[in-house]
Structures are given as C-alpha cells and as structure tokens.
Amino acid sequence: MINYKFLLLYFLVLLESSVMAQKITSNAKLIGSIVYDAEDKGSVTVGNLSIGKFYRFSREPDTTYKDEYPNNWSDGAKLTDEVLNTGPELNTAQYVGWKGTRDLEITVDLGRIQSLEKLNVNGMASVQLNAQEPVGAAVFVKQEKNGKWVLFAKQSFANNKASTGNKPFSIEVGGPAMKARFVKVVLKPSSIGGKSGLILLDELSLLGKIKNTWRSVPAEGCFHGAFPTSVGYSKEELAGRKGMVVDLFEKQVGKQLSMVLWYQGMAKGRGFLEIQKHRENHLKKDYNGVRHLSIGWLPKELKPLATGGYDEFFTNYFKDSVDPTILKGMNEPIWIRPMNEFNGGWVPYGLDPITFKKAWRRMYNIAEQLGAASHHIFVWSPNYLSFPDKDWNKMEKYYPGDQYVDWVGISSYPPGKKAAKSEDMRYPIENIKEAYEKYAHYKPFMISEGGFSDDIDPVRWVREWFEFKTKRPNVKAVIWENHNDRVISRSPEALELYRKMVQDKYWLAN
Structure with missing residues (x-):
C-alpha cells in the first residue's frame, strides 16, 4: 500500500x-x-574614494606648509580631510607646500580595491609666495602593494600663474574607470619660479565608485541578540555570578542567541585579550553553533583619537584581534561598534561631527593596514534621534563615508514625551524610521541596542520589536538591552509575548 x-x-x-x-x-x-x-x-555608490585615506609623498614639504598628524602608515592628513578652500584667503594651516622643480609624487592607499574614474587636485596660486599651478599631472594605479604601476591618465596644463594676489585652482585628470587600491599622483611643478617656486595643495580627491561591503548578512531572517547582564535575576538564579549570563537570558526567553552585545572602554590598558576571554568563557559554553559578538567600544575623549594619540593603542588592539595564536580557532568576525550615540550630548565624544569623522577614519585606516577591517565588521551607530535635534547635529553629519562603514546600527529607546514628535515615535517601528530610510536600503542594518522604558506600554513595544519582520524587513539583527529598567522580566506580559514571538524561525539561532 x-x-x-x-x-x-x-x-x-x-x-x-x-x-x-x-x-x-x-x-x-x-x-x-x-x-x-x-x-x-x-x-x-559614487563618491570620493580618498576621504581621510592614508598617503605618502616623495619629498618633504616646506616647514611653513607641513602636513599634520603623520603615523606609521601616513605622512599626514591635510590633503584628504574634506576641508576645501574656495576663496582667495591663504590660511597657512590649511595647505601643504613643496618648493623646487622636481616632480612631486603622492601615493594614496584606498584600503581596498575600488573603481577610480577621476582625480581632482585643489590648491592655491599666489604672486606674493611665488606659488604656481602644476603644469602636468599623471596618475598611476595598482591593486597589490607589490604590483606594477599602470598608467591611468596624464595631462598637461597651461602655466596659469596668478597675475595679482591669490588664486585658488582646481585641476582634473580623468580616464576610463580602473580598479585600484593604490593610486600614485605625479605632479610636475612649473619651472618659471625656479627652485624657490611653490606648489601649494589644499585637497586631493580621487573620485569613483565605492563597493559597499556586505559581510555576514543573513540571507533570510534576523539575528536574535541581547545584552545579557546579571540584572533582573534572583540570587538563587545567579548563584554568585556577575557580568555576562547568556544562559539565563536564553532560558528566560526560550531561545538561543545568535548575537551577544558587551561593552568595553576604549582605554589604554584595555586590549583585545579582554574581549577574547569573554568569547572563550561565555560564548561557546554548551552551544553548538555560533554566537556572534558585538562590542560597544566607548572612549572618554575624542580629539586624541583624531590626532594620533591612540595610534599605538589601535595598532596593538587590531594586531591582536587577527592574531591566530590569540584567536585559537575562533575566526568569526566581531561586530565592532565604536563611539555609538555620538549625536547625543550624554557621551564625552559627542556633538563634534568634524572631529568624530577624523577619529573614525584614522581608527579604521589603521585597522585596514593590519587586516582587521577586512576580518571584523565596523558598525556606525547613531542614536535614533539627535539631541539637540539641530541641522548641524543630524546623524548624517557624522557619517564617515561608505568605504568606512560595514553595517549601520541604531540605538532604539523610547524618547520622553517632550522629545517625541508623536506617540508612535515612542515605539520601535516609528522610532527607527529616520535612520532606516536613510541607510537600510543599501547598508546591512541592525538595532545595535534597544528596549522599552518604564513610562510606555511594554507589551506594545515587544510586539512592534518583532514586527520588524514585516514592517522593517531590512533589519538584520536586533539586540535587546536587558539592563536597568529594560529587563524583559519587568513585565510578565511582555516577557510572555517575547517568548511566544521569538519562536518564529525568522529570529535566528543555530
């Protein structure tokens, strides 16, 4: 039968x-x-490939017009800092200058292979300083450090010496798009000024197409994550334990986690080994799959990160983070989330978009040089709403560039009634709308931390949290901040709903 x-x-x-x-x-x-x-x-996406990127030059600049903040991989940062002078004023601090008639070579490391289409060089001609435009430019590219240089394009220019005063200039060299990680720009100075002539450069822009990273993104579903602290459990449950209690949270909600959040101070003396011990001691016990780790990496200052004060710290941290003898076979990437909620006044590194972008780019460039940027996942993570909510403090003002961001995250909490633009904004679907609409259509997107507060309906919050599946489907990871008044056990009804809704296989656990 x-x-x-x-x-x-x-x-x-x-x-x-x-x-x-x-x-x-x-x-x-x-x-x-x-x-x-x-x-x-x-x-x-289309953009400036060289914003904030490391570069070297073939000869030292004049001491009056020297570069800023060199490090082990760079001769400075002025020429890719995004600051462009368009007026006749000559600010010595803004320019880098070279005397003499020998060709000047500037080699830019884009960090990874991108598609170059055009070069723009901006500078200043000045009668008083005998500074003149270059009379020729050639651009060469290669994909590997030890590869051979290939000509991208070259061009000659008229000797447009300033007749009076100061005159900003911009020269452009373009050609068929070519793949490149390293770009060498060769500028030929004018011979009219002789040995005392100057090339004064303001900004070097390599324009082209940026290939956005798309790493460790679930093909279907969303990582089920939490910040599993010891808050909210009885003494009997904890049995003397403190810190990370992954198993207790998983037991409480009835499902394993595929992502765990933990925090670390970005401070000298607190290296990667601290994080590795957490991975070894907490993320592998009694678990057959992979619990991904997300780190909230929090400094107590900002400017030294941008000006080189943390270079040695970053070097040691990122070296250790890819060292096989330290990883001991735990080779899955870590979601590294530096300086989150920077658009809020409650963090010591916030409310300074220009310095923030410089700090982020410098940190990321060092990670690139050491292989950590291609191994780990860097999460740029603003608060859901800027405080103060002014144009200069909008989250996008802090965005370092597509080439510097792997995932976009958002902190999602209920705003106070005075700050909320609507009652709906106090709940997840509307709460994340601004960041979601700006970035989730082309960047992997996550709720990097979030949860309810004590003055809203916790059941509605949990219901909307799981409605991301249908109403915000590009959310690829959620992390419940199980801490303080956001512990899920604070509301038995909310916990019961969480336990029910998280069983959907959409919320991923191995």
Whole structure:
C-alpha cells in the first residue's frame, strides 16, 4: 500500500534541500544552520574614494606648509580631510607646500580595491609666495602593494600663474574607470619660479565608485541578540555570578542567541585579550553553533583619537584581534561598534561631527593596514534621534563615508514625551524610521541596542520589536538591552509575548 503522506513529506524535504543548495551555491555561506548572503552582494555608490585615506609623498614639504598628524602608515592628513578652500584667503594651516622643480609624487592607499574614474587636485596660486599651478599631472594605479604601476591618465596644463594676489585652482585628470587600491599622483611643478617656486595643495580627491561591503548578512531572517547582564535575576538564579549570563537570558526567553552585545572602554590598558576571554568563557559554553559578538567600544575623549594619540593603542588592539595564536580557532568576525550615540550630548565624544569623522577614519585606516577591517565588521551607530535635534547635529553629519562603514546600527529607546514628535515615535517601528530610510536600503542594518522604558506600554513595544519582520524587513539583527529598567522580566506580559514571538524561525539561532 502506498503511503502518500510519506511520499509528500519526502518530496517536501527534497524541495527544501534543493532550495538550500541553490542558496549555498550562489556564493552564499552556510554556518551552522544560518545561510549568509554572498559578500559581493553589496551595492555600488559614487563618491570620493580618498576621504581621510592614508598617503605618502616623495619629498618633504616646506616647514611653513607641513602636513599634520603623520603615523606609521601616513605622512599626514591635510590633503584628504574634506576641508576645501574656495576663496582667495591663504590660511597657512590649511595647505601643504613643496618648493623646487622636481616632480612631486603622492601615493594614496584606498584600503581596498575600488573603481577610480577621476582625480581632482585643489590648491592655491599666489604672486606674493611665488606659488604656481602644476603644469602636468599623471596618475598611476595598482591593486597589490607589490604590483606594477599602470598608467591611468596624464595631462598637461597651461602655466596659469596668478597675475595679482591669490588664486585658488582646481585641476582634473580623468580616464576610463580602473580598479585600484593604490593610486600614485605625479605632479610636475612649473619651472618659471625656479627652485624657490611653490606648489601649494589644499585637497586631493580621487573620485569613483565605492563597493559597499556586505559581510555576514543573513540571507533570510534576523539575528536574535541581547545584552545579557546579571540584572533582573534572583540570587538563587545567579548563584554568585556577575557580568555576562547568556544562559539565563536564553532560558528566560526560550531561545538561543545568535548575537551577544558587551561593552568595553576604549582605554589604554584595555586590549583585545579582554574581549577574547569573554568569547572563550561565555560564548561557546554548551552551544553548538555560533554566537556572534558585538562590542560597544566607548572612549572618554575624542580629539586624541583624531590626532594620533591612540595610534599605538589601535595598532596593538587590531594586531591582536587577527592574531591566530590569540584567536585559537575562533575566526568569526566581531561586530565592532565604536563611539555609538555620538549625536547625543550624554557621551564625552559627542556633538563634534568634524572631529568624530577624523577619529573614525584614522581608527579604521589603521585597522585596514593590519587586516582587521577586512576580518571584523565596523558598525556606525547613531542614536535614533539627535539631541539637540539641530541641522548641524543630524546623524548624517557624522557619517564617515561608505568605504568606512560595514553595517549601520541604531540605538532604539523610547524618547520622553517632550522629545517625541508623536506617540508612535515612542515605539520601535516609528522610532527607527529616520535612520532606516536613510541607510537600510543599501547598508546591512541592525538595532545595535534597544528596549522599552518604564513610562510606555511594554507589551506594545515587544510586539512592534518583532514586527520588524514585516514592517522593517531590512533589519538584520536586533539586540535587546536587558539592563536597568529594560529587563524583559519587568513585565510578565511582555516577557510572555517575547517568548511566544521569538519562536518564529525568522529570529535566528543555530
């Protein structure tokens, strides 16, 4: 007798296996039971490839017009700092200048391979200083450090010496798009001024297409994450434990976590080994899959990060973070979230967009040089609303550039009634709307921390939290901040709903 139920089940299993195989064979990855998107899925955006990037020059600049903040991989930062002078004023601090008639070479490291389309060089001609425009420019590219230089484009220019006063100039060199990580710009000075002539440069822009990263993104579903502190549990449950209690949270909500948040001070003396011990002691115990780790990395100051005061700290940290002898086979990436909620006045590194971007880029560039940027995932994470909510403090003012951000995160908490623009904004769906609409259509997007407060409906908050599945489907990770008045056990009704809704396989756990 034919067992039709068995046959139907058999064909359904075959169909599901076929679908899974198609996902895996299309450059996707299977880790545990989670299928990850192909890393080449990231979109392409147009922009300035060289903003904040490290570069070297072939000869030292004049001491009056020297570069700023060199480090082990860079001769300075002025020429890619985004600050462009468009008027006739000559601010010595803004320019880098070279005397003489020898060709000047500036080599920019883009950090990873991008698509170059055009070069812009901005500077100043000055009669008083005998500063003149270059009369020629050539651009060479290569993809590997030890590769051979290939000509991208070259061009000659008229000797447009300033007739009186100061005259800003901009020269452009373009050609067919070429893939490059390293770009060498060769500028030929004018010979009219002789050895005393100057090239005064303001900004060097390499324009082209930026390939956005798309790493460790679930093909379907959303990472189920939490900040699992010891707050909210009885003495009997804790049995003397403090700090991270992953197992207690998982038992409480009835599902394993696929992402765990922890915090670390960005301070000298607190290195990567501290984080590695957390991974070894807490994230692997009694667990057969992968619990990804997200780090909230918090400094107590900002300017020294931008000006080189933390270079040695970053160097040691990122070296350790990719050292096989330290990782001991734990090679999955870490979601590194530096300086979050920078658009709020409650953090010591906030409310300074220009310095923040310089600090972020410098940190990320060092990570690139050491292989950490390609191994880990850097999460740029503003608060859901800027405080103060002014144009100069909008979250996008702090954005360092697509080439510096792997994922975008958001802190999602209920604003006070006075700050809320509507009652709906006090709940998740509307709360994350601004950041979601700006970034989630082309960057992997996550709730990097969030939860209810004591003056809203906790059941509604939890319901909307899980409605991201249908109403904010580009959210790829959620992290419940189980701390202070946000512990899920504070509301038995909210906890019961959480336990019920998280069972949907959409909320990923291996």
